[in-house]
Amino acid sequence: MARATSPVSEAGPSSVKVSPAAKRVAEFADSSDDELQQQTVPHANGVKASVKPGLKKRKLVNGVKSKEDKEKEREERKAEAERLFVNRQQLPFYQGRKMILEDIMSHDTTIIIGETGCGKSTQLPQLLRTHPISLDHFSPDDTTASRLARAPRVAVTQPRRLPAIALANRVAAEMGVALGQEVGYSVRFEDMCGWNTGIRYMTEGVLMRELANADTAKSGSLNLLLRYDVVVVDEAHERTLNTDFICGALKRVQRIRKKLVAEQNASLANGDKGKGKEKDAKDKVTELKIVIMSATLDPAKFSRFFETDRDALLVKGRMYEVATRHVKSPVDDFIEAAAKNVMQIHFNPKADGDVLVFMPGSEEIENCCELLRRAAKEFKEGDVNIEILPLYASLPPSAQVKIFAPKAPKTRRVIVATNIAETSITIPGVAYVVDTGFKKEKEYIFRTSGAIEHLAKKKISQAAAWQRTGRAGRERAGECYRLFTQDTFDKFEAFDAPEIQRTNLASAVLQLIAMGLDPFEFEYIDNPGRDPISAAFQTLAGLGAISSPTTITDLGRDMLKYPLDPAHARILIASFEYGCPKEIIDILSLLNSGPVWIDRSSDRESAAEARMKYINKDGDHLTALNVFNNFIELREQKASNRAIVAWAKENHVNTKSLVQALKIREQLRDLAGKHGKDWKVSAGMDTGVVVRALLQGLFMNTAVIQADGTYRQTAGSLQVKIHPSSVLMSKKVPAIVYDELAITSSIYARNVSSFDQAWLTDIPWFKQANVKPAQPTL
DNA sequence: GAGCACTGC
Numbered sequence: 001m002a003r004a005t006s007p008v009s010e011a012g013p014s015s016v017k018v019s020p021a022a023k024r025v026a027e028f029a030d031s032s033d034d035e036l037q038q039q040t041v042p043h044a045n046g047v048k049a050s051v052k053p054g055l056k057k058r059k060l061v062n063g064v065k066s067k068e069d070k071e072k073e074r075e076e077r078k079a080e081a082e083r084l085f086v087n088r089q090q091l092p093f094y095q096g097r098k099m100i101l102e103d104i105m106s107h108d109t110t111i112i113i114g115e116t117g118c119g120k121s122t123q124l125p126q127l128l129r130t131h132p133i134s135l136d137h138f139s140p141d142d143t144t145a146s147r148l149a150r151a152p153r154v155a156v157t158q159p160r161r162l163p164a165i166a167l168a169n170r171v172a173a174e175m176g177v178a179l180g181q182e183v184g185y186s187v188r189f190e191d192m193c194g195w196n197t198g199i200r201y202m203t204e205g206v207l208m209r210e211l212a213n214a215d216t217a218k219s220g221s222l223n224l225l226l227r228y229d230v231v232v233v234d235e236a237h238e239r240t241l242n243t244d245f246i247c248g249a250l251k252r253v254q255r256i257r258k259k260l261v262a263e264q265n266a267s268l269a270n271g272d273k274g275k276g277k278e279k280d281a282k283d284k285v286t287e288l289k290i291v292i293m294s295a296t297l298d299p300a301k302f303s304r305f306f307e308t309d310r311d312a313l314l315v316k317g318r319m320y321e322v323a324t325r326h327v328k329s330p331v332d333d334f335i336e337a338a339a340k341n342v343m344q345i346h347f348n349p350k351a352d353g354d355v356l357v358f359m360p361g362s363e364e365i366e367n368c369c370e371l372l373r374r375a376a377k378e379f380k381e382g383d384v385n386i387e388i389l390p391l392y393a394s395l396p397p398s399a400q401v402k403i404f405a406p407k408a409p410k411t412r413r414v415i416v417a418t419n420i421a422e423t424s425i426t427i428p429g430v431a432y433v434v435d436t437g438f439k440k441e442k443e444y445i446f447r448t449s450g451a452i453e454h455l456a457k458k459k460i461s462q463a464a465a466w467q468r469t470g471r472a473g474r475e476r477a478g479e480c481y482r483l484f485t486q487d488t489f490d491k492f493e494a495f496d497a498p499e500i501q502r503t504n505l506a507s508a509v510l511q512l513i514a515m516g517l518d519p520f521e522f523e524y525i526d527n528p529g530r531d532p533i534s535a536a537f538q539t540l541a542g543l544g545a546i547s548s549p550t551t552i553t554d555l556g557r558d559m560l561k562y563p564l565d566p567a568h569a570r571i572l573i574a575s576f577e578y579g580c581p582k583e584i585i586d587i588l589s590l591l592n593s594g595p596v597w598i599d600r601s602s603d604r605e606s607a608a609e610a611r612m613k614y615i616n617k618d619g620d621h622l623t624a625l626n627v628f629n630n631f632i633e634l635r636e637q638k639a640s641n642r643a644i645v646a647w648a649k650e651n652h653v654n655t656k657s658l659v660q661a662l663k664i665r666e667q668l669r670d671l672a673g674k675h676g677k678d679w680k681v682s683a684g685m686d687t688g689v690v691v692r693a694l695l696q697g698l699f700m701n702t703a704v705i706q707a708d709g710t711y712r713q714t715a716g717s718l719q720v721k722i723h724p725s726s727v728l729m730s731k732k733v734p735a736i737v738y739d740e741l742a743i744t745s746s747i748y749a750r751n752v753s754s755f756d757q758a759w760l761t762d763i764p765w766f767k768q769a770n771v772k773p774a775q776p777t778l
Numbered sequence: 779g780a781g782c783a784c785t786g787c
Contacts, residue, residue, distance in 0.1 A: 160785065187786090189787095205785090205787040206787070208786090242786075242787090360783075361781090361782080362781090363782085392782090393784065418783060418784080419783055419784060424784070439783065440784090441784085457783095564787080595782075601780080745780075745781090748780080
């Protein structure tokens with residue numbers, strides 16, 4: 001059995017020691033950059049992330065392209081594909097294609113470790129698609145319908161939207177075809193695929209939904225994914241919740257399809273030919289091939305899971321050397337140490353290139369930036385300028401795109417970032433990385449009465465340290481300064497704990513049950529253990545989504561029709577009964593799109609004042625709805641962008657969240673309509689029913705007031721406080737329902753509404769469990 | 779009377 005090895009050696013990712021579990025199929029190829037994976041194009045508010053290269057927009061005559069125009073576009077695409085082919089040939093993955101293809105074709109499951117820059121994500125699908133036609137150059141002239149009809153249909157999953165979209169664009173260009181035909185993508189809010197799409201890039205979440213929302217009842221309710229011949233799970237090393245569930249489900253699908261193929265063949269051999277002939281080609285089952293791809297992972301773990309019983313393939317990347325240096329002794333203030341380190345690099349006359357600093361959170365980032373700015377004030381004339389840019393997700397897009405803007409001459413850029421720069425955003429021009437060795441991660445404390453969460457500062461893993469290091473070697477040789485000792489590094493965990501072992505599983509468990517799989521019997525790569533699964537069962541049973549650990553109810557199936565957490569889906573369904581889907585869809589959209597308010601400590605008073613302008617006495621949910629309605633009004637009045645920005649600034653409103661909420665609202669309205677529900681039904685002035693609908697999903701998150709003004713959970717025993725950002729703070733309402741509990745300086749309920757306690761008798765859970773809700777004692 | 783890692787359907 002293969003042995004797990006450290007993913008990278010000291011010199012950085014470009015010199016990975018070949019793991020005994022991996023055989024090398026291609027070496028470093030020296031050529032220009034071609035790596036698309038995880039590339040981020042400057043964008044704001046989800047504006048189209050990526051543009052087809054080499055295609056100019058054309059005027060349409062009566063909305064229809066002329067024959068000449070179509071022909072010309074085709075010619076342009078072909079020329080572009082030929083131009084790109086020069087670079088493709090240089091990719092390590094292209095060079096090793098024959099061996100890779102043979103390996104995949106002769107096995108059920110293949111594991112590929114493809115280092116950054118090897119071209120795996122763009123080349124593998126094309127390679128599979130052109131097989132068995134030829135191993136040679138895929139000529140756009142060969143894309144006749146009949147040939148492609150015989151080619152394997154490929155699905156490639158990605159953890160994030162942007163790479164899925166960018167990869168599809170890139171591969172369409174390389175193949176010289178229009179996006180949405182032979183090559184397409186499926187992500188939330190956008191499906192660029194057609195009936196003839198042979199290569200489909202998709203987010204993992206889309207595939208999960210496809211697996212769980214099966215139309216056919218074959219083999220329990222598990223969707224056998226018959227529209228794909230090969231499923232490629234890319235970036236498997238990230239081990240997202242969906243990666244793990246998809247791997248388990250795929251293994252099962254593969255086995256079932258193998259069995260069906262054997263039965264099919266047997267019945268053909270039995271002279272059952274007449275019947276077989278009549279069968280629609282769509283009903284014909286083929287075997288499923290699985291390919292697991294990643295940058296760095298523990299290949300032995302995946303080999304064992306998929307029982308591949310052979311080496312993983314290793315494709316060397318195109319990274320440059322990165323020298324790593326550890327501090328000799330532990331630093332006591334990593335923020336100060338990071339700032340000093342940056343200045344050392346800056347004043348090294350030989351140092352050329354930008355600096356990327358990894359910090360755990362926004363507070364540390366802002367402190368570090370302040371130290372750097374102070375140091376920059378002391379610069380003498382003739383010193384190279386320094387541009388200091390913070391980078392974290394909650395920054396407005398206008399601040400985020402600065403890292404892609406051209407630099408002023410004779411300036412060194414220093415980007416101080418969170419984990420966002422580790423995977424989600426690739427920053428150009430970085431040659432130096434300063435790594436504090438910390439990250440922040442959400443932690444759940446499971447209780448029978450729901451979860452309490454908090455953000456904790458944690459040590460990173462060795463794999464993450466190498467990932468951060470690699471960020472210095474994408475364009476040239478670089479250096480990585482680690483603000484922790486070699487000894488500390490050696491004590492880091494080898495890999496990050498997979499997400500499945502540290503999050504709420506309710507949503508994923510419901511999807512598993514819908515697939516006809518038993519969550520306790522499910523084959524996990526890493527078992528989360530019984531407790532979190534049992535907790536998920538309790539949540540789901542309380543919501544009425546399941547009637548036993550393996551039985552989904554009709555209500556549960558209805559809940560899965562919407563891209564929402566079980567509790568939120570339950571609220572939406574309740575809203576149809578209570579006659580308030582219009583309001584509830586808006587509220588759920590807001591809850592799922594980030595903070596409505598911008599609340600910085602510096603201008604907290606004016607922020608609170610602004611909130612009062614929109615206050616609804618029932619609480620934060622309806623107050624947020626007022627803001628949302630105001631925002632929509634402004635847009636409907638065709639207010640200028642500038643006017644909306646001014647409004648947002650004056651009222652401390654986060655427009656990024658509101659724009660996202662509009663998209664989610666559109667999707668939820670659309671889905672409700674498709675399932676025969678009228679989303680236009682409104683509660684009007686009767687906002688009470690809105691809160692009653694909320695209670696149907698959030699009944700576990702309720703509390704009643706006590707003599708000291710704090711609240712006591714109705715379903716648990718914790719004492720909680722209303723978060724000071726709530727409009728209900730110090731209002732002393734008798735009973736509250738909230739979205740979440742967070743432990744910081746106290747246990748706070750966030751996003752709170754007031755309700756009438758008598759309404760709890762409506763809730764099945766309190767009846768079934770025979771729990772008498774706690775009473776207010778004020 | 780106060781703290782905001784990061785994704786995704």
